[in-house]
Amino acid sequence: MYIYSLRTSVAFGSLLLALACxxxxxxxxxxxxxxxxxTGGTSGASTIGGQGGSNATAGAGGGTAGGGTAGSGTAGGGTAGSGTAGSGTAGGGTAGGGTAGGGTAGTAGSGxxxxxxxSTGGGASGTFHVDGRFLYxxxxxxxxxxxxxxxxxxxxxxxxxxxxxxxxxxxxNSVRIxxxxxxxxxxxxxxxxxxxxxxxxxxxxxxxxxxxxxxxMAKVVPYWTxxxxxxxxxxxxxxxxxxxxxxxxxxxxxQEAFESTYKAAITAIRGIxxxxxxxxxxxxxxxxxxxxxxxxxxxxxxxxxxxxxxxVHMWWSDPQGTRVKQELQQSAxxxxxxxxxxxxxxxxxxxxxxxxAYSVLLDEAHTREIGWLAWSWGGVLNSDCKGMGVFDMxxxxxxxxWTGKWASDIAVDHAQGLKTALRPRSIVTGACQ
Numbered sequence: 001m002y003i004y005s006l007r008t009s010v011a012f013g014s015l016l017l018a019l020a021c022x023x024x025x026x027x028x029x030x031x032x033x034x035x036x037x038x039t040g041g042t043s044g045a046s047t048i049g050g051q052g053g054s055n056a057t058a059g060a061g062g063g064t065a066g067g068g069t070a071g072s073g074t075a076g077g078g079t080a081g082s083g084t085a086g087s088g089t090a091g092g093g094t095a096g097g098g099t100a101g102g103g104t105a106g107t108a109g110s111g112x113x114x115x116x117x118x119s120t121g122g123g124a125s126g127t128f129h130v131d132g133r134f135l136y137x138x139x140x141x142x143x144x145x146x147x148x149x150x151x152x153x154x155x156x157x158x159x160x161x162x163x164x165x166x167x168x169x170x171x172x173n174s175v176r177i178x179x180x181x182x183x184x185x186x187x188x189x190x191x192x193x194x195x196x197x198x199x200x201x202x203x204x205x206x207x208x209x210x211x212x213x214x215x216x217m218a219k220v221v222p223y224w225t226x227x228x229x230x231x232x233x234x235x236x237x238x239x240x241x242x243x244x245x246x247x248x249x250x251x252x253x254x255q256e257a258f259e260s261t262y263k264a265a266i267t268a269i270r271g272i273x274x275x276x277x278x279x280x281x282x283x284x285x286x287x288x289x290x291x292x293x294x295x296x297x298x299x300x301x302x303x304x305x306x307x308x309x310x311x312v313h314m315w316w317s318d319p320q321g322t323r324v325k326q327e328l329q330q331s332a333x334x335x336x337x338x339x340x341x342x343x344x345x346x347x348x349x350x351x352x353x354x355x356x357a358y359s360v361l362l363d364e365a366h367t368r369e370i371g372w373l374a375w376s377w378g379g380v381l382n383s384d385c386k387g388m389g390v391f392d393m394x395x396x397x398x399x400x401x402w403t404g405k406w407a408s409d410i411a412v413d414h415a416q417g418l419k420t421a422l423r424p425r426s427i428v429t430g431a432c433q
Contacts, residue, residue: 127277152179174421203241242278266299281313296337311340325364342376
């Protein structure tokens with residue numbers, strides 16, 4: 001997420017003019033879209049933001065509606081190839097001797113369906129994996145993400161202590177761990193380990209390409225594929241989701257640039273042997289769900305494991321939840337594996353004057369089994385919208401010290417809030433049975 005920084009406010013008037021021009025031909029909106037999370041620095045000349053790290057600004061703009069249908073490939077370490085996974089069925093005995101990816105024959109035994117492909121009868125895969133638009137753990141238990149974001153890389157210990165144990169008291173099943181190159185491999189290992197100790201599914205993201213698509217390959221992928229960091233990802237891949245880059249790309253990102261960048265990123269990360277789900281944020285500072293709907297199928301096809309999810313950050317001014325309903329319905333209809341990676345009680349542009357119907361999101365996401373992650377817990381305080389509706393759920397990172405109704409609704413009060421989260425047995429006990 002991003003901050004509206006004073007040092008970039010001089011560009012505000014010219015930005016609004018640019019946005020007015022760039023929004024021509026895109027879906028109508030009563031107010032400009034807002035941006036998502038970010039760290040220090042500015043995002044081009046843009047000054048409309050979301051929330052996040054220190055001294056960052058965010059941009060906005062219009063996306064164009066994309067068509068196409070979602071791919072439904074299976075996931076895990078391998079996909080069902082031209083052959084079959086043995087003569088047995090992947091159920092009570094999962095496909096053992098052969099692999100489900102290379103198309104080689106095998107017999108039903110005690111092994112898993114290759115090193116990853118989704119079994120049809122409840123057998124284990126090797127990692128979390130996507131089938132159709134739904135996420136499953138390595139034991140093939142369906143998982144609907146219900147969690148929060150926390151800026152762990154900017155905490156004193158960079159290890160999630162005590163933040164993860166506080167978050168876990170809500171009943172959340174997941175935490176999106178804000179990370180970047182300021183954290184080394186050993187610190188990343190400890191943060192992931194501590195999330196799992198708190199019975200939370202870790203979703204790690206890299207924040208240094210926020211608003212800048214070229215930095216995915218220039219900064220983010222080189223970090224994930226460094227030998228020591230790669231070893232941490234492989235160590236935890238059975239229980240880990242990797243959100244490649246936070247909100248990479250502004251409102252000028254083309255379909256060709258978006259797809260080519262992420263195809264290259266997918267190839268590089270799969271090249272280190274990581275088989276878990278890769279999560280791809282929308283451009284336009286995370287907000288352009290139309291780009292995800294248009295490009296999702298091609299990217300799923302490009303992943304040899306077909307193990308992708310797509311994340312939209314709803315920094316939208318949507319007081320009645322009209323857009324929320326429309327976009328979630330469209331995404332579900334096209335079988336897009338979607339998660340709402342960031343949202344709060346209002347947009348960042350004009351802060352509390354641009355309300356967001358978070359309660360509608362909770363209800364609609366519950367109905368459609370779509371995951372969500374609220375922004376943000378509050379162990380590290382946000383700098384934007386102070387006095388105009390803060391984005392911190394807690395005042396000090398402690399459970400119960402809620403900053404307002406929206407925070408207590410999400411954490412404990414709303415009927416479809418975090419208390420509805422179900423933690424898979426594999427995360428709670430470490431075993432499938």
